[in-house]
Amino acid sequence: MKTESTVRSTTREPLSRERILAAAVALADREGVDALSMRRVAQELGVVPMALYKHLENKEELLGGMLDVVVGEIDAARTDTDWKTAVRERILSARAALLRHPWASRVMETRTEPTPTVMGYMDSMIEMFRAGGFSIDLTHHVMHAMGSRLMGFSQELFNDQSDADPQMDAETFTAMSATYPRIYELFLAVSHDEASVVGPGCDDRFEFEFALDLMLDGLQRHKDREQA
Amino acid sequence: MKTESTVRSTTREPLSRERILAAAVALADREGVDALSMRRVAQELGVVPMALYKHLENKEELLGGMLDVVVGEIDAARTDTDWKTAVRERILSARAALLRHPWASRVMETRTEPTPTVMGYMDSMIEMFRAGGFSIDLTHHVMHAMGSRLMGFSQELFNDQSDADPQMDAETFTAMSATYPRIYELFLAVSHDEASVVGPGCDDRFEFEFALDLMLDGLQRHKDREQA
DNA sequence: CAGGCTACGTGTACGGCGTACACTTGTCAA
DNA sequence: TTGACAAGTGTACGCCGTACACGTAGCCTG
Numbered sequence: 001m002k003t004e005s006t007v008r009s010t011t012r013e014p015l016s017r018e019r020i021l022a023a024a025v026a027l028a029d030r031e032g033v034d035a036l037s038m039r040r041v042a043q044e045l046g047v048v049p050m051a052l053y054k055h056l057e058n059k060e061e062l063l064g065g066m067l068d069v070v071v072g073e074i075d076a077a078r079t080d081t082d083w084k085t086a087v088r089e090r091i092l093s094a095r096a097a098l099l100r101h102p103w104a105s106r107v108m109e110t111r112t113e114p115t116p117t118v119m120g121y122m123d124s125m126i127e128m129f130r131a132g133g134f135s136i137d138l139t140h141h142v143m144h145a146m147g148s149r150l151m152g153f154s155q156e157l158f159n160d161q162s163d164a165d166p167q168m169d170a171e172t173f174t175a176m177s178a179t180y181p182r183i184y185e186l187f188l189a190v191s192h193d194e195a196s197v198v199g200p201g202c203d204d205r206f207e208f209e210f211a212l213d214l215m216l217d218g219l220q221r222h223k224d225r226e227q228a
Numbered sequence: 229m230k231t232e233s234t235v236r237s238t239t240r241e242p243l244s245r246e247r248i249l250a251a252a253v254a255l256a257d258r259e260g261v262d263a264l265s266m267r268r269v270a271q272e273l274g275v276v277p278m279a280l281y282k283h284l285e286n287k288e289e290l291l292g293g294m295l296d297v298v299v300g301e302i303d304a305a306r307t308d309t310d311w312k313t314a315v316r317e318r319i320l321s322a323r324a325a326l327l328r329h330p331w332a333s334r335v336m337e338t339r340t341e342p343t344p345t346v347m348g349y350m351d352s353m354i355e356m357f358r359a360g361g362f363s364i365d366l367t368h369h370v371m372h373a374m375g376s377r378l379m380g381f382s383q384e385l386f387n388d389q390s391d392a393d394p395q396m397d398a399e400t401f402t403a404m405s406a407t408y409p410r411i412y413e414l415f416l417a418v419s420h421d422e423a424s425v426v427g428p429g430c431d432d433r434f435e436f437e438f439a440l441d442l443m444l445d446g447l448q449r450h451k452d453r454e455q456a
Numbered sequence: 457c458a459g460g461c462t463a464c465g466t467g468t469a470c471g472g473c474g475t476a477c478a479c480t481t482g483t484c485a486a
Numbered sequence: 487t488t489g490a491c492a493a494g495t496g497t498a499c500g501c502c503g504t505a506c507a508c509g510t511a512g513c514c515t516g
Contacts, residue, residue, distance in 0.1 A: 037474080137421070139414060148383045180350075182355045222442075243464080283464090
């Protein structure tokens with residue numbers, strides 16, 4: 001029947017770059033970036049893998065597009081405060097976006113070329129520092145020094161202590177004290193410290209802001225010295 | 229002939245974890261980490277892929293072992309100076325090791341669990357701060373704040389401007405000035421600045437040390453405040 | 457010296473990946 | 487009606503990591 005086939009074809013709404021990216025982001029949020037393959041995304045959309053290639057060059061472009069979605073969630077820059085507050089808040093907004101999409105920082109690290117969206121974000125970040133009175137040279141160094149922190153993340157070397165905690169039995173615990181006495185000592189102190197908070201482990205937000213403020217304060221001093 | 233086969237079998241010296249790791253590191257140094265597959269490493273050693281699995285659990289362990297090789301190249305901690313000098317020099321030594329093996333930082337970012345070797349390195353790093361008079365709490369924050377910088381690297385968002393430079397034609401250049409005026413301005417200033425150095429682009433070492441000192445100075449201040 | 461155990465290297469095979477390329481099909485303008 | 491064009495399909499290729507069964511050579515014990 002003509003009508004039915006027409007109905008069916010209009011019922012299944014057509015693919016588009018946006019629909020693909022949304023599905024991919026949702027999949028990565030739900031099952032992690034390791035589960036994200038062209039084939040899997042296609043399956044999620046009820047479509048054959050090669051169909052994606054009508055809207056995307058390749059997987060690289062898919063990943064880039066997904067990052068653009070995340071970057072798009074970062075708040076715009078405030079213009080009604082001093083540079084430090086504005087930068088600080090924006091970076092925390094970026095961090096919040098990355099926390100909603102935990103795969104994003106890892107994908108970002110992997111890529112070599114930034115997308116136009118990311119470039120735009122960097123551009124507006126530069127603008128914030130320049131508007132705050134930073135010289136071109138200092139701003140340049142700042143951008144390097146801040147690095148990925150501008151995007152709201154910093155790579156921790158062992159990021160997963162919250163995971164290892166509960167299953168750590170007494171045996172490995174004491175073994176650790178012999179092999180890595182300093183780490184053990186730190187670990188012990190932190191566990192005690194945070195007894196009031198839910199469970200042991202570090203307060204990630206505090207640690208991030210500690211490091212962020214360390215940098216911002218240092219930059220402030222550099223700027224003041226430069227202008228003096 | 230018995231003798232010949234005996235000779236042959238002794239001529240081809242047996243595989244070992246060390247030989248495999250060395251071959252893998254050499255391969256990654258030469259052709260990049262993307263070219264590194266179990267099959268490729270095996271081929272490099274004139275052996276069938278599955279042979280590697282007699283000495284290694286899986287590819288994860290191969291990567292971990294490769295990182296251990298790199299970490300093993302980092303100088304030991306000096307004990308004859310103040311904490312800041314000692315930490316600074318050691319981190320720069322780590323950076324030098326990573327520059328010799330450009331794939332290493334990316335591999336490190338990828339992994340979740342640190343190897344015992346890396347744990348040992350972290351332990352000794354903690355020791356340096358503690359010996360320098362940092363409290364346990366502050367040391368803890370320091371470790372988080374320093375993050376991957378402790379291992380001698382920091383992730384830059386667009387790490388490859390030196391590559392894009394030469395082939396950038398006038399057209400894209402002016403297009404950039406319209407789309408990303410602030411990046412353009414920065415770029416222009418930097419290019420001018422470094423005319424004395426060989427070619428344009430940034431002095432990576434300077435940028436790394438700028439950020440490192442920014443952190444170390446900030447930490448110094450924290451420590452002094454704490455002790456006051 | 458015989459026999460078997462063990463450590464090490466081999467061969468084959470499986471399921472998954474990204475994606476090239478040739479094909480159908482559905483839509484709409486001329 | 488037709489025929490061009492865009493969107494989705496199907497098949498296939500060459501990679502990947504690695505499970506598993508199989509030799510085989512060397513040593514240890516009887």
